[in-house]
Amino acid sequence: ELKVEQNPLFLSMQEGKNYTIYCNYSTTSDRLYWYRQDPGKSLESLFVLLSNGAVKQEGRLMASLDTKARLSTLHITAAVHDLSATYFCAVDTGFQKLVFGTGTRLLVSP
Amino acid sequence: DGGITQSPKYLFRKEGQNVTLSCEQNLNHDAMYWYRQDPGQGLRLIYYSQIVNDFQKGDIAEGYSVSREKKESFPLTVTSAQKNPTAFYLCASRRAGVNQPQHFGDGTRLSIL
Secondary structure, eight states: OOOEEEEOSEEEEETTOOEEEEEEESSOOSOEEEEEEOTTSOEEEEEEEOSTTOEEEETTEEEEEETTTTEEEEEEOSOOGGGOEEEEEEEEOSSSOEEEOOOEEEEEEO | OOOEEEEOSEEEEOTTOOEEEEEEEOSOOSEEEEEEEOTTOOEEEEEEEEETTEEEEOTTOTTEEEOOSBTTBOOEEEOTTOSOOOEEEEEEEEOSSTTOOOEEOOOEEEEEO
16 A cells, blocks of 8 residues: 655744655555645645656745655755645556655744 | 636535535636635545546545536535534636646535534
8 A cells, every 4th residue: 555654744843944854655656646724725736757867846845756766855045935735745646546645844934 | 717616615414414606717728627625724635527427536435425416517515424514615627628627616615513
């Protein structure tokens, strides 16, 4: 059974600081997705990572995938308050099914 | 505008009652999914469908049922057999092809009366 773990589960950081969220998964997969969820809202797709070594960047967020290590990272550069949300990674099992991590709740304060 | 519409936004269920959550998409996506999210948790897959008139159980299908009679519609029924139905339910769809992200509706929050 595929397990997806994120850490930290909660992250409180100051504006302007950098930090990384980690997503580890237990079985082989070369497709991973990152989503953002605001409180009480739906999920918004952020990144699609499709191969080993893939790196995607959008604004202050950068995601990468290491399929050999079964690890994806979401790096936050110079955080701003608008980035406060819960971030989920999701691993594609290969049957159009996604297994989601538990989420990382990010709070960015002045 | 294309998108996924879930209704109702809030739903209350009495003991012993079945309730149906609606999910409609006009994105012409082939695959559709239902997830359950509990507070502070990730999403868990209930059912999914890759084509009309076909669907498969996900990880937590017990106490739920679905149908896929039309490409654009994938309703979820929460039956009385689901003893702990209070949760946030999210419907998603995805274009055919393995490199596409799932797109999500705004969710239905179900509570027990």
